Amino acid sequence: MACSAVTLSVATIISVVAVACLSIGFSTDNWYEIRVDKNKTKLYIETHELQTDYEKDYRYYSRDEGLFRICFAEKKAKEVPTYLSPTQTECFNIDYYIPENEISDKFSDQRWERLHMARSVVALYIVAFFFLFLSFFTGIAGCWKRSHANLVSTGLLQLLSSLMDAGAMGLWHAVQFYDHHKLKDQYSYAQWPDVLKQTGVTEFYYGWSYILAWIGICQCLISSIMFLSAARCIRNEKRIEQSKNMQYLMPVYPDKRNPYGVNYAYAYPGPYHYHGSQYGIGPYAY
Template identity: 60%
Template sequence: MARSVIGLYISGFFCIFLSFFTGVAGCWKRSYGNVVATGLLELFTSLLVAAAMGLWHGVHHYDYQKLKDHMAYFGWPEVLKQPGGSDFYYGWSYLLSWIGVGLNLIAAILLLCGAHCLRHEKKKEKTKYMHYLMPVYPEKRQLYGYGYGYPGPYYQYGYGY
């Protein structure tokens, strides 16, 4: 279980490294897909790192409460078990790690919200100029005699239709 903690941290660092490049590409091209991929990678990273932290807590609990062999806490000499002999503290890096997991989750949520806004903005821009779009190539049969600049039916001009 302790080795799995390290594996989860390494895979979390890989995902955050990968999300950096998809985030740069998404912001550079203003691509909805890249920004969504960045948000999902950030969400997956926070899940991996939170799982690593939870597994670390599980290893600590299992080592201090459940194991009864000679290398676990219950097998230590009584001198080491006394208060002050070996104390266990959560330090500043532990708190920073949980703060980082929370901020990573907030970043993932904000990226997904930003992707939604980007998609809404592109859709609004596309519909804004929709009435200016005209067909470039005329159809074979056009209504009201607008084909090729002649006002009426073509047979009256001697084309033999």
């Protein structure tokens, strides 16, 4: 009893924390932090006498990239339409080209691969949240009924959810790899101004939303293992309880006696034997 109770309590707490971490990481924008040194940028442009209007290009500004938005960390670029996000930062949406338009029709094959992977990141997270939603109901039923099958279902659903989230994270890294190493079009890192590629001018960091998402994935995996362990504990406890109850059961053997309580051997003693006549010897003596 103690094994299943403790394991279920720990698994429930970890799963709640995992859902909270995944939800916050999925909805916030600090996945990829890009920091641009404005002083070095301005000095480089003035030294090389470059003709560029860097105040209108958002690539010259520090920003945070999420799954849905790009938000400016400090000042925002001019003539870039933005809105105020829930975290009170100036942001603009990432375009996934749903539906597709005349801009996406000009994409190369590699750009389309990158776009499909970016869409799949969001799709896998949504599927993972759906599995977590289902595991909520099976977990409640398993805890209430102490059902081995429901707890196994809960553990497997959370395991699938963690695998989906891990796959989404892998695709997100693939998107970053395409941006920095494979793509050579106007939207990629290869076409950034040379000043932004200088050492110490632009720096890249993984943000707290990214770290929080990984923490949620690890906790979801741990909670799935804990639920499967709790199911095993409950099954073992039920077997021990059944074995103890068997000791108090009296063996019952079938009663082969006559159900009416009549002994027919005494009621009907058998055939009569002839012992001769009282008037003589033999059956015809007079």
